[in-house]
Amino acid sequence: MHTPVLLREVIKYLAPDSGENFIDCTINGGGHSLAILQKISPEGKLLGLDWDEQLLLKLKFKIRAENLILACDNFTNLKDIVEKHNFRPVNGILFDLGMSSWHLEKSQRGFSFLREELLDMRYRPQSPLKNLSAGEVINSFSRQDLKEILQQYGEERFAGRIAEEIIRTRKKKAVTTTFDLVEVIKRATPRQYQKEKIHPATRTFQALRIYVNKELDNLLQALPQALEILEPAGRLVVISFHSLEDRLAKNFFRTARQEGKLKILTKKPIQPTLEETMKNPRSRSAKLRAAIKI
Numbered sequence: 166m167h168t169p170v171l172l173r174e175v176i177k178y179l180a181p182d183s184g185e186n187f188i189d190c191t192i193n194g195g196g197h198s199l200a201i202l203q204k205i206s207p208e209g210k211l212l213g214l215d216w217d218e219q220l221l222l223k224l225k226f227k228i229r230a231e232n233l234i235l236a237c238d239n240f241t242n243l244k245d246i247v248e249k250h251n252f253r254p255v256n257g258i259l260f261d262l263g264m265s266s267w268h269l270e271k272s273q274r275g276f277s278f279l280r281e282e283l284l285d286m287r288y289r290p291q292s293p294l295k296n297l298s299a300g301e302v303i304n305s306f307s308r309q310d311l312k313e314i315l316q317q318y319g320e321e322r323f324a325g326r327i328a329e330e331i332i333r334t335r336k337k338k339a340v341t342t343t344f345d346l347v348e349v350i351k352r353a354t355p356r357q358y359q360k361e362k363i364h365p366a367t368r369t370f371q372a373l374r375i376y377v378n379k380e381l382d383n384l385l386q387a388l389p390q391a392l393e394i395l396e397p398a399g400r401l402v403v404i405s406f407h408s409l410e411d412r413l414a415k416n417f418f419r420t421a422r423q424e425g426k427l428k429i430l431t432k433k434p435i436q437p438t439l440e441e442t443m444k445n446p447r448s449r450s451a452k453l454r455a456a457i458k459i
Contacts, residue, residue, distance in 0.1 A: 169196025
């Protein structure tokens with residue numbers, strides 16, 4: 166099972182109790198949801214959302230519980246999903262914005278720069294929204310557009326050089342695989358950059374994934390819906406994995422507090438202990454923010 170990040174802290178701040186109802190907006194491998202179900206059963210219900218149909222199919226075999234409702238949908242449609250399933254009241258909502266290990270290791274969609282796969286990076290390739298794949302973005306967007314994507318969503322300081330090298334390369338041959346893109350990045354960046362702790366392709370891959378799946382826009386749409394759906398004294402927990410997501414959550418919480426709608430429970434974001442990062446290295450960049458509806 167997917168290793169849930171900051172599990173103890175999630176349970177602490179969501180404070181699930183018997184008979185209460187919760188929504189896991191990114192149920193993923195089900196680690197957090199399983200722990201919540203154990204606290205709220207038998208009367209409480211959990212609504213688990215995921216955009217990826219394959220993940221939900223796997224999850225149905227992992228967690229067999231009558232009080233678990235699964236919905237294959239984007240959390241931008243949170244209010245509609247709640248109405249459709251008549252899921253009331255809602256006592257707590259969790260957003261774990263981290264990628265699934267399955268996506269990196271098993272999906273074969275080009276999320277990892279460590280495996281040679283086609284550049285797709287879509288969580289739901291068959292989505293009716295027909296969003297472009299990472300490969301289509303790389304091979305059709307202008308130099309300026311590529312540069313802006315890498316700067317805005319990856320905070321990549323060599324965005325211009327990488328964009329220029331993409332244009333130069335694709336004139337000869339399309340950049341179709343993850344390894345094609347990694348080679349482009351290596352040619353575009355200084356050798357010293359390639360010796361740093363973080364792999365030189367990390368920020369480019371992050372930027373493309375966020376852009377292709379509209380991850381920041383989705384979060385901006387979902388957070389106000391979550392606040393509206395919550396019962397008074399309901400709790401909202403957001404786990405982010407990079408500064409852009411964390412900034413959005415921080416600003417949303419701060420604005421809602423100023424408007425008298427939320428009380429922030431975490432003065433500073435909660436981060437994994439050294440022990441957790443040793444056991445699960447992918448947790449190292451996680452930040453948890455929590456609030457309670459007034």
